[in-house]
Amino acid sequence: MMQVAVAVIRNADGEVLLAQRAAHKFQGGLWEFPGGKLEPGEDVDAALKRECGEELGVEVLAWEPLITLTHHYPELSVVLHVALVTDYRGEPQGLEGQPLTWVGAEALGDVDFPAANRSIVAALQLPSRYVITPADASPQVVMAGLQATLAAGHGSLVQLRAPRLPKAQLLSLAKRLLPVCHAAGARLLVNTDPAAAMSVGADGVHLSELMLRRLVQARQARPVPKGRLLAASVHDVEGLALAQRLDCDFVVLSPVAATASHPQAKPLGWTVFADWVRQAGQPVYALGGMRLEDLAKAKAAGAQGIAGISGLWHDPH
Structure with missing residues (x-):
């Protein structure tokens, strides 16, 4: 398993630096985020700084984890330790003769990347917090809470989850919440079947693990x-693999810690969570007992961030 340090470097305009692989290399001609493999005995920090210096002439001054993922090519398997470089010195140059380009985040989806880099693009376009609406709240309480949560800056990605509401009422509520989210620059995913979520113009769908399994078993294409x-919500390595097969943009893995909503569930703990995240192949949010103070721990474990209700939802009362 090849260990690779990957650098995501932004300029003052928010554009991301990409380098083109040499034609004679594996997957030559494709664009990628700069980086390279860890040498024996080298950690991610040392490899990141060495590769950026050797390839780009840039001194990395500060960075934070973005995502850690494993990708299996037919020829080899790689573990990508992706770092978001928050401070650096120097102007990037292609010191190994590689062409460089700066690309806006909104245009990254049109770039010809190696398959392993697609999840990095997804991670760049997702926030670090995923807010979930309280399951037992009335539509009126959900609306008030959402407005308070968005006004407090607690999240730009929201899941509407109301398992006890009839589908017609759920979709009616989604229609009312969508303009509120969009006015705040947030996206709303609806926890229901894909066709229903798309019928109301939702920004996406969040699948229960049961729905995920049904779609995969039916050999459903990305819905x-x-x-x-x-x-999708998942709880084990098998669920993570199913989410990959359905080409999910991200998953929520739980429970990481003890949670009042599911007291009978045995927590994974951070060690198991981190190991499973490395196998996920897509961005993963930690769920279960999460608070804002757990965000740094989740990022250190390779997660995209944290998901939650009580820890992120802002009660207007």
Whole structure:
């Protein structure tokens, strides 16, 4: 298993630096985020700084974890330790003769990347917090809570989850919440079947693990159009693999810690969570007992961030 340090470097305009692989290399001609494999005995920090210096002439001054993922090509398997470089010195140059280009985040989906880099693009376009609406709240309480949550800046990605509401009422509520989310620059995913979520113009669908299994067993292709998000709840390595087969944009893995909503569930703990995240192949949010103070721990474990209700939802009362 090849260990690789990957650098995501932004300029003052928010554009991301890409390098083109040499034609004679594996997957030559494709664009990629700069980086390279860890040398024996080298950690991610040392490899990141060495590769950026050797390839780009850039001194990395500060960075934070973005995502850690494993990707299996027919020829080899790689573990990508992706770092978001938050401070650096120097102007990037292609010191090994590789062409460089700066690309806006909104245009990354049109770039010809190696398959392993697609999840990095997804991670760049997702926030670190995924807010879930309270399951037992009335539509009026959900609306008030959403407005308070968005006003407090608690999240730009929201899942409407109301398992006890009849589908017609759920979709009616989704229609009312969508303009509120969009006015705040947030996206709304609806926890229901894909066709129903798309019928109301939702920004995406969040699948229960049961729905995920049904779609995979039916050999369903990705059930949402391009530009809409597809997410799923999973609880083990098998669920993570199913989400990959359905080409989910991200998953929520739980329970990481003890949670009042599911007291009977045995927590995974951070060690198991981190190991499973490395196998996921897509961005993963940690769910279960998560608070804002757990965000750094989740990122250190390779997660995209944290998901939650009580830890992120802002009660207007």
